Amino acid sequence: MKKTYLFTPGPTQIPPEVVLAEASPMIHHRTSEFSDIFANVSENLKYVFQTKDGEVFTFASSGTGGMEACVANTLSRGDKAIVVSGGKFGERWAQICGTYGVNTVKIEVENGKAVDPAVVNDTIEKEQDAKVVFTTLSETSTGVIHNIEAIAKVVKGRNLLLAVDGISGIGVQPFKMDDWGIDIAVTGSQKGFMLPPGLAFVCVAQSAWDSIEKSDLPKYYWNLKKMRKALSSKTTAYTPAISLIMAAGKSIEIIRSEGIEKVWARHAKLAHATREGIKALGLELFANDAAGNVLTSVKIPKGVNFDAGIKKLRDETGVTIAGGQDELKGKIFRVGHMGYVNEFDIVLAISAVEKILHEGGYKVELGKGVSRVQEILVG
Structure with missing residues (x-):
């Protein structure tokens, strides 16, 4: 046997009570019943990101979709981005930027090593017209943890944003959106959240909205302005993954309880x-x-x-x-x-x-x- x-x-193992929550009878997403569930999940997600002022948006996608949303919403045509590339998923930031025609400067990091924040600082000094630094909390391909708190200190006070891939790290590794001054971060459902694959959570600090409002890169589904308008009405811009969101309510409840x-x-x-x-x-x-x-x-x-x-x-x-x-x-x-x-x-x-x-x-x-x-x- x-x-x-x-x-x-x-993906990771799923608690039985989360499995049962996902198996609940289907409900319609344009109802007050779903709106109450979704509003509760959206608010409780802030706790996991450790933010009070940020807003968390839920996409029906893999974490990679959330990464694409970060790129498509924070940059404009001709912008320059700095990418910490130290493994398969650090490189993914660069690939997404390249897809959108963003001028990308890569900080190459040896597999198995963490980026030196001083190198990030030197690169920012050299590339003073950069708009965003894209980096990774947990590089899943190697097991490396980058020192996001130290990187954030390097970025802070400059005219650029810090975007973090926390797909495998958030909910597992210390991560403090507000205290560290992170502008935008993404995570996925199938890691520390103890859920099946299928949801991406993007947390946006107030500091990122000016860039988002000015962004002219093409986007339809990945549009954070549309998502923000929908969230204000306790719903999503497009059909959500209803069962996964119901399961997320239970998984976050477990995290908050611990x-x-x-x-x-x-x-x-x-x-x-x-x-x-x-x-x-x-x-x-x-x-x-x-x-x-x-x-x-x-x-x-x-x-x-x-x-x-x-x-x-x-x-x-x-x-x-x-x-x-x-x-x-x-x-x-x-x-x-x-x-x-x-x-x-x-x-x-x-x-x-x-x-x-x-x-x-x-x-x-x-x-x-x-x-x-x-x-x-x-x-």
């Missing part, structure tokens, strides 16, 4: 235990000092076909971890520990890694990683 466990960087600081602390503890378990097996971490609460990236030892082991594990046991992407395929694997995850999930995840290594011919003392995890979590 197989039982499904997800230790991927998304408390966002405790959510961050829980993820930090689980991340630490995961890495200690990995090191106990003699494996080398990939992101290392730049790693955060979202996932653990690990270098695959020579001689082990880990990707084949991942497939075998998934097919035979229902336990799924992730391999590397693009140029990191076959070089790293990634263990996600975000969202609906507790201490015993980490024991299971490390046990799964041990199984792959053992069956792949890597000399490993079975139980050594699990034992180290237990020491961390019990201690």
